[in-house]
Amino acid sequence: MDNEKPEVERNMSAESDLPQPETEVISPAPATERTPKANSSLALRLVVLITFVIAVLACVGSGYLYWQLQLQSQQTSSMATSMQQALQAPENELRQLAQQLQQSQQASANQQTTIEALLQSDQQLQSKIATLAQRHPNHWLAAEAEYLVRIAGRKLWLEKDPQTAVGLLQAADERIAAMQEPSLVPLRKALAQDIANVQDIKTVDIAGTVFTLDGIIGKLDKMPLHQLGQHEQTADENSQQMSDSVSDWKSNLAKTWKALTEDFFTIRKINTDITPLLSPKQEWYLEENIRNKLLQAQLALYQYNALNYRQSITMARKWIQQYYDLEDEHTQEVLQALQALVNLTLDPINVQQFQCSAQLKQLVTYGKLVPATEAEQ
The missing domain is CATH 1.20.5 (Single alpha-helices involved in coiled-coils or other helix-helix interfaces)
Incomplete structure (x- = not known):
């Protein structure tokens, strides 16, 4: 192995000794830096x-x-x-x-x-x-007598009917007399005095007078109006008639001349009051005014007002005399009836209260007549 190693090293050294071609050297360092940044x-x-x-x-x-x-x-x-x-x-x-x-x-x-x-x-x-x-059974008679006296007062002061009031007071006195109680003598005296006071009032037939006025009102449309100059014209026509006698030639000539002149102008002498003729509308107003006055007279009768009654009758009568024909029979009848009615007297009712009222109240409340001091207590 040692022999092989030197041989390799010799080859490498031989190769290094050989000239190398020039190549571009790329540094790997930047590549390693760019990868972490990315x-x-x-x-x-x-x-x-x-x-x-x-x-x-x-x-x-x-x-x-x-x-x-x-x-x-x-x-x-x-x-x-x-x-x-x-x-x-x-x-x-x-x-x-x-x-x-x-x-x-x-x-x-x-x-x-x-x-x-x-x-x-x-x-x-x-x-x-x-x-x-x-109480005594006669107490019911006392209560009935008190009721009759109260009705009499209503008839006298509200309805202005003294005659009926007198009859009711007399009926109450009969109830007290039927009780046959001597202690009620003062009550009967008071009743007698009240009856006398009411009888002193001059009674007038109110209903009959009202009916008479109704009849007069019904005749108003039958009365003719007064015609101005009617009688004078008739007299002139009679005076203008010519006579057949020859001796009256002067008067006939004068009448002829007068007839000729009247064609141009007319002169008349009127001695009566001059009253203009009324138109149909004015006639209706006149009739209604007279009717109104007569109705006012009826109302005054119910109220016992003598002054208004007399004034209304007088005014209606004056208008009839002034505007209606006085020779007509209907007009004469109406004027005669009004003349009779205008003289009617109406006395005022002077009785203010009944003397028996207080005693009747005591009799009904206590069953007997008591003194004034005890009644006040």
């Missing part, structure tokens, strides 16, 4: 990409989480609203029930008050019934 750049890019991806995923995840949180928040708020509404509905029902209960309590209190008032009035009624049961 690897590091790729790794950096990979890291950046991974980081970007992670960031995008993080953003998407955070957005998704935010969206989920918003959905949960909306669901929570809607659930809270629904729960609040669900809780508010029973609260409103409870409030309504409380109000209804309060109203029921108030109604119960009012009913209780009404029941107590009814019980109290019932007790008072029972006591009055017991008192009336202990």
